[in-house]
Amino acid sequence: MLRAVLFDVDFTLFRPGPELGPEGYRRVGERHGLTLDPDRYSYARAAAIETLQRNHELVHDEEIWIAFTEQIVLRMGGDPGDARACATDMVREWERHENFSLYEDALPVLAELRRHHLKIGLISNGQRDLDEFASHHDLAVDAIVGSKAHGRVKPHPSIFVAALEALAAAPDEVAMVGDSYEDDIEGARALGIRAILLDRDGVRPEAPDRIDSLLALPAALGLTVI
Numbered sequence: 280m281l282r283a284v285l286f287d288v289d290f291t292l293f294r295p296g297p298e299l300g301p302e303g304y305r306r307v308g309e310r311h312g313l314t315l316d317p318d319r320y321s322y323a324r325a326a327a328i329e330t331l332q333r334n335h336e337l338v339h340d341e342e343i344w345i346a347f348t349e350q351i352v353l354r355m356g357g358d359p360g361d362a363r364a365c366a367t368d369m370v371r372e373w374e375r376h377e378n379f380s381l382y383e384d385a386l387p388v389l390a391e392l393r394r395h396h397l398k399i400g401l402i403s404n405g406q407r408d409l410d411e412f413a414s415h416h417d418l419a420v421d422a423i424v425g426s427k428a429h430g431r432v433k434p435h436p437s438i439f440v441a442a443l444e445a446l447a448a449a450p451d452e453v454a455m456v457g458d459s460y461e462d463d464i465e466g467a468r469a470l471g472i473r474a475i476l477l478d479r480d481g482v483r484p485e486a487p488d489r490i491d492s493l494l495a496l497p498a499a500l501g502l503t504v505i
Contacts, residue, residue: 283398287457293379311365315355323354337435339426376415384493404432434466
């Protein structure tokens with residue numbers, strides 16, 4: 280029986296604002312005397328994610344996030360001499376709670392899950408204090424596990440185990456919803472947690488247990504929607 284649903288945060292429940300996107304990088308770059316090309320952002324971020332996943336030990340470390348962001352800055356055309364300072368400022372922007380907003384489909388779906396008496400948990404990688412973040416956005420949940428406090432990042436098994444313990448639920452009683460196939464989906468499934476990929480941009484149309492909007496989640500979970 281399903282007892283709880285775990286959600287990733289960024290790009291799943293919350294949309295990063297323009298300050299964190301291509302134009303945000305361009306503006307922060309200007310403060311450091313860099314000319315960053317917004318058109319190269321998508322490529323730069325994808326390449327940096329690939330490098331991050333390949334080269335670190337799934338330990339939460341601020342230096343990893345700065346190095347990750349520095350790779351984006353460099354691939355957008357940043358000069359190596361000033362890229363780190365620019366990256367550090369961008370990481371600070373990602374720590375600002377007001378730079379995020381809920382997707383329009385988030386609150387109605389969370390309310391529907393509550394109607395079915397399901398617990399809700401958050402599990403996320405990143406530099407923000409996740410408890411403060413949820414409080415800032417008036418998001419009432421039953422469990423919060425952020426990599427900054429936990430010490431490990433998804434897809435490390437321990438961060439999922441911590442979330443299960445916080446929910447007082449077994450793997451087969453929980454579903455995980457996230458946008459990262461490697462971090463959220465493979466990480467959860469490795470522990471026997473059912474995982475549903477939220478593929479808003481249609482990147483993995485062939486993936487099993489895939490939805491393109493949170494509005495499709497209740498039906499995907501087999502819940503009766505009124």
